[in-house]
Amino acid sequence: GTINEHTTTSEVVKNIIIPVTAKLGSCCYADVFPGGPKRPETMMTHWWGNSFLSVVKAICQHASGKMELDATMYSEAELNKTYWLCIFGINQHTTICGTPWNPCTCGHAKRLHGLGCEM
Numbered sequence: 001g002t003i004n005e006h007t008t009t010s011e012v013v014k015n016i017i018i019p020v021t022a023k024l025g026s027c028c029y030a031d032v033f034p035g036g037p038k039r040p041e042t043m044m045t046h047w048w049g050n051s052f053l054s055v056v057k058a059i060c061q062h063a064s065g066k067m068e069l070d071a072t073m074y075s076e077a078e079l080n081k082t083y084w085l086c087i088f089g090i091n092q093h094t095t096i097c098g099t100p101w102n103p104c105t106c107g108h109a110k111r112l113h114g115l116g117c118e119m
Contacts, residue, residue, distance in 0.1 A: 003052055009087060010048040018092050018104050026106045029088040040084035059083050 001015035017029045030037040042062065046055050061067060063081040064074055092104075 005051060005053050007052050008049050009046045009052045009055060012052045013087050013092060013096070017087060021092065022104055022106050026091065026094075028091045033088075037089075038082045040082045040089075042081070043084040046085065046087065055085070059085075 001012075001019075003012060003016075020032065021027050021029055024032055028037075044055065044059055044062075046052075057069060060069055060074075063083075064078045066073065
């Protein structure tokens with residue numbers, strides 16, 4: 001899928017994260033990042049209906065301490081900062097997929113309570 005300034009976080013999960021991870025064995029998206037998952041330094045939160053690019057912009061601003069955004073203005077240290085964003089760090093297949101708003105036919109059992117719950 002593609003992302004533009006109107007794409008919500010919910011749409012990113014539904015149209016990108018769930019389909020990609022379903023093809024790879026129903027894992028969390030962080031497992032398929034280049035170089036694999038990394039230990040996060042900072043936790044970010046989101047609202048499902050917010051523009052996903054607004055979340056990305058907030059992360060870039062936090063990482064750099066700069067309000068302006070220009071891909072050429074970040075140092076190596078700023079680019080290597082790590083963030084926890086739950087949409088990437090939890091297995092969507094054991095939580096929200098298969099619901100009317102996130103259709104997926106993976107058939108994974110949902111773990112919404114107890115030790116297996118990732119939310």
